[in-house]
Amino acid sequence: MLFGQDIGIDLGTATALIYMRGHGIVLREPSVVAIDKDTDTVQCVGEDAQRMIGRTPGNIVAVRPLREGVISDYDTTEKMIRHFLKKVSASNFFRPRVVVCVPSGVTEVEKRAVVDACIQAGAKNARLVEEPLAAAIGAGIDVYEPYGSMVVDIGGGTTDVAVISLGGIVVSSSVKIAGDAFDDQIIKYIRKKHSVVIGERTAEDIKIKIGCVYPRDISESMTVRGRCILTGLPKSVEITSGETLEALSEPAAAIVDTVRSVLERTPPELVGDISSSGIVLTGGGALIYGLDTLLKEETKIDVRVADDAVSCVVIGTGKILEQ
Numbered sequence: 001m002l003f004g005q006d007i008g009i010d011l012g013t014a015t016a017l018i019y020m021r022g023h024g025i026v027l028r029e030p031s032v033v034a035i036d037k038d039t040d041t042v043q044c045v046g047e048d049a050q051r052m053i054g055r056t057p058g059n060i061v062a063v064r065p066l067r068e069g070v071i072s073d074y075d076t077t078e079k080m081i082r083h084f085l086k087k088v089s090a091s092n093f094f095r096p097r098v099v100v101c102v103p104s105g106v107t108e109v110e111k112r113a114v115v116d117a118c119i120q121a122g123a124k125n126a127r128l129v130e131e132p133l134a135a136a137i138g139a140g141i142d143v144y145e146p147y148g149s150m151v152v153d154i155g156g157g158t159t160d161v162a163v164i165s166l167g168g169i170v171v172s173s174s175v176k177i178a179g180d181a182f183d184d185q186i187i188k189y190i191r192k193k194h195s196v197v198i199g200e201r202t203a204e205d206i207k208i209k210i211g212c213v214y215p216r217d218i219s220e221s222m223t224v225r226g227r228c229i230l231t232g233l234p235k236s237v238e239i240t241s242g243e244t245l246e247a248l249s250e251p252a253a254a255i256v257d258t259v260r261s262v263l264e265r266t267p268p269e270l271v272g273d274i275s276s277s278g279i280v281l282t283g284g285g286a287l288i289y290g291l292d293t294l295l296k297e298e299t300k301i302d303v304r305v306a307d308d309a310v311s312c313v314v315i316g317t318g319k320i321l322e323q
Contacts, residue, residue, distance in 0.1 A: 005089065005096040007123075008317030009081070010134075011114065013066045014156025014179055014284065016046075016080070017311060018088050019318035025311060026088045031156075033080050034062045045083040054199045068176040069103040069131075069158035070110045074117060081121035095124035099317045101131045103158045105174030131155070132162030133169060134316030135282040139306035143167055148270030149277060152259060152295070153313065154178050154285025159255050161262045163270055171265045175258050179285040181251045182207050189247035191229065194237045198226035207288065210241040213252035214290025214297075241289075252291065256298045263299065278302035282312035 008019035011031070018027040029046030036043050038059045043049070052062040065076035089096060098118050102111060111128055118126035135153040136143050143149065144167045153160040156179040162172035183203040190196055190203075198206075202224055210220045221240040228235035259279070263271060279301055281292055287310070292303040306312050 005094070006321045007085070007088065007096045007098050008314055008321050009084075009098055009100045009118070010131075010314035010317065011066065011077075011081070011100055011102075012155050012313075013064065013069055013158070015310075016084060017314035018084055019314045019321070020088060021318070021321045024318065025314060027084055028311075029084070031066055031080065032062055032064050033076050033083075034060055035076065036060050042079050042083065045080055050201075053201060067157060068180075069155065069174070070106055071113045071117060074113060078117045078120045081117055081123075085122050089122075095122055098123040098126045099321055100126055100128055101134050101313050101317055102128050103155075103174045104130045104132055104160045104162055104169060104172040105158070129317060129320060130160075130162075130169060130172075131158075131313050132160045132172060133164060134314075134320065135160075135306075135312045136162075136164050136280070136316065137319050138308075138312035138314070138316030139280050139282055141280065147277075148266070148273035150259075150262070150266075150274045150279045152255070152279060152281050152286070154255065154281065154283040154291075155313075156180050156284065159258060159283075159285065161258050163262060163266045163274065165270060165273075170267070170270060171262050173258050173262050175254060177251045177254045178283070179204075179207075182211065182248055182285070182288065185247045185251055186211070186244065189243065190224075190226070190237070190239065193243070195229045196224075196226040196235050196237050197229060198224055202226065206239055206244060207248075210239065211244045211248060212241050212289035213245065213248050214294045215245060216241045216289060248288075252294060255291075256295060259295060259299060275301050278304055280304060280306055282306045282309050284310045 006021040010017040020026045030050040032049040034043040034049040065073040115126045136151045163170045186203040296303045
């Protein structure tokens with residue numbers, strides 16, 4: 001690895017990805033930290049910590065220090081970034097220069113918190129780039145052309161919708177509805193309809209395997225285990241893709257409304273460009289079944305999911321670093 005590295009970080013609510021100049025993506029881990037409350041020390045970070053969610057003894061707590069795209073627990077975020085930087089860094093003597101992605105709707109205070117956390121964690125300096133811009137670059141869009149492109153970046157905590165032209169964001173909107181909101185809706189739905197409580201990881205599993213926001217051609221189902229509210233005992237229930245469609249209709253409609261509102265505020269010339277080139281979906285949330293079809297039906301504009309949707313943002317920061 002290189003000394004005096006340049007590092008790009010996609011500090012996602014659900015997953016952190018790190019890109020190192022000259023090496024590509026060098027780290028992809030869940031944004032989870034397990035902390036021993038008695039000693040206030042970090043037990044583990046990333047995949048090891050994620051396996052602990054909902055399964056820890058009283059003194060250890062597994063936390064996600066980012067909520068809805070911004071830092072909710074500053075000290076834990078700093079510890080997490082420090083751990084990741086140490087993991088990818090070849091040397092403790094050279095502090096890396098860092099480019100970090102933030103959602104388009106964050107405040108100056110939230111931006112400052114991200115920069116401070118990176119510097120406290122060992123970065124030489126930190127520059128911020130807005131996620132939709134990085135996502136567009138990572139999806140292979142030439143953002144510097146005098147031509148309008150629309151990106152919908154659906155992460156874990158936020159959905160960023162932006163129209164980009166001449167290297168900048170012309171119109172954008174950010175809503176705190178994304179992958180986590182889908183999981184929450186599945187948990188609520190199963191609790192209400194089946195009187196069974198399931199955990200975050202089970203909800204995510206349902207979302208990935210049979211979740212949909214547009215009717216599937218062939219209905220799918222899976223059996224999940226949880227705790228029955230009435231008896232307090234373990235209970236298995238079968239969930240169908242049709243039920244997930246019902247559960248996820250609300251957050252999906254909110255994303256569609258956000259895309260519509262951004263299009264309404266976009267200058268007519270750029271709307272013409274977007275209707276020719278289509279809308280690009282990026283982020284892990286873009287992979288949920290039927291979202292591209294739903295958006296196409298509602299906006300009457302072609303919609304495509306970027307090739308490596310999950311990694312688009314960090315690939316974009318990498319391209320910014322290479323330049």
